[in-house]
Amino acid sequence: MNNPMLVLGAILVLAVGTFSLRIAGPLLRSRFEVPVRIQQMMSAAAIVLLAALVATAALTDGHTHAGIARPAGVLVGAVLAWSRVPFVLVVVAAAATAAGLRLLGIP
Template structure:
């Protein structure tokens, strides 16, 4: 990769990051647009999580991973501490894999 390209990417990144504070007073969005932008960010994160859960490489990741993430979701819904969520999901996935459910 050339140094010129790296410099262009660095300047572009800085420009995008500084544009928010600089343009904040000049651009006004309606409350409906602000709400829709929040929903769009949530939808993007959910789509990323589902994709990473269901797919590994070119194919299906296996039921153990899907059910492990489901256990994590259930523990989060029950307001379990973060450590319990991580250990519970890992344990569920490991037990399913030991049982032969990949």
Template sequence: MNNPVVLVAAALVLAGGTFALRLAGPLLRDRVSFPPRVERLMESAAVVLLAALVATTTLTEGHGLAGVARVAGVAVAGVLAWRRVPFLVIVLAAAGVTAGLRLLGVP
């Protein structure tokens, strides 16, 4: 499966499929309608999926727990994002807290 032609072809197929799916939204928006309740549920589902992704990547590493340092870093990032701090400051603060705790020996 290390054939470069196959890899390039697979990448092009994936790129085309991604483009088609992203284009389908604006093209079909006027043709497909959902009840207001379903639209609210779909908006909530996106938030729930994002929260689950953040929780999974924050709390686990491999097959075990990630440790306190990563959780503290994500918590700092969450508080700073809630306070509407610029994104670069959020990333640097979260990385700094995580690195500082790990430097102190906190897992």
């Protein structure tokens, strides 16, 4: 059985650490000047990371290929989002595309 005091202490330490990391950014921002080039690289890195997450979620299902329906739905959603269609319609169209293909028997 776990020691309740040990668990409570671990939760407290993690809470303090999390709060410290979150507050460090705003507190230290005025002390450091980040070069424009680094800011641009960080923006590009965020975009690349998001694209990698989307690709992984769209193309894989666990350790296997996700089939055709899911990537087709993501593609439809991406095209509509690029065309500046309202977000709700993007989500509905992407889901409808994947669901329609699955209804037709396409995995």
